[in-house]
Amino acid sequence: MKYLYSVLFGLALGASSVFVHSLYPPFGLILSIAGASLGVWASGRQWGGRTFRLIVAIVWAIVVLRAGFPGLNDEYLIQGDGLGTSLLNIGFIAIVIAIIMPL
Numbered sequence: 001m002k003y004l005y006s007v008l009f010g011l012a013l014g015a016s017s018v019f020v021h022s023l024y025p026p027f028g029l030i031l032s033i034a035g036a037s038l039g040v041w042a043s044g045r046q047w048g049g050r051t052f053r054l055i056v057a058i059v060w061a062i063v064v065l066r067a068g069f070p071g072l073n074d075e076y077l078i079q080g081d082g083l084g085t086s087l088l089n090i091g092f093i094a095i096v097i098a099i100i101m102p103l
Contacts, residue, residue: 002047006055013039013056014063018077021087029083036060037094041101050099057095064091 013036021032040060044053067077068088078084 002052003055006043006047006052007059009039009043010056010059011063014060014067017060017064017087017091018067021078022083025083029086032087033091033094036091037098040095040098044099044103048103050103053099057099060095061092064088 017032017036020035021029023031040053040056043056044050046052064078064087068084070076076084078087
C-alpha cells in the first residue's frame with residue numbers, strides 16, 4: 001500500500017509543480033521546486049525508506065517531463081522559456097538532493 005501511496009503522491013507533486021511553476025514568476029517556480037523537494041524528502045520520512053523517495057521522484061519526473069512535450073493540439077504545459085527550463089533543471093537537482101539527504 002505504501003508503494004501505491006508513493007505513486008499517487010508523486011503524481012500529485014508533479015501536477016502541482018507543473019501548474020504552480022508559472023503562477024507568479026519567480027515565486028511560483030521557487031514554491032514549486034521547494035514543495036517538490038520537501039515532498040520527496042517527507043515521503044521517505046513518512047514511510048521510512050529511500051525506496052519510497054525514489055518512487056515519488058521517478059513519478060514526479062515522468063509527470064514533469066510529459067508536461068514538457070506537446071499534447072494533442074500542440075499545447076505545452078511547460079514552456080521552453082526560462083521558467084520552464086529552470087523547473088526541469090533545478091527541479092531535478094533538488095529532487096536528487098532530497099533523495100540523498102539522510103532520513
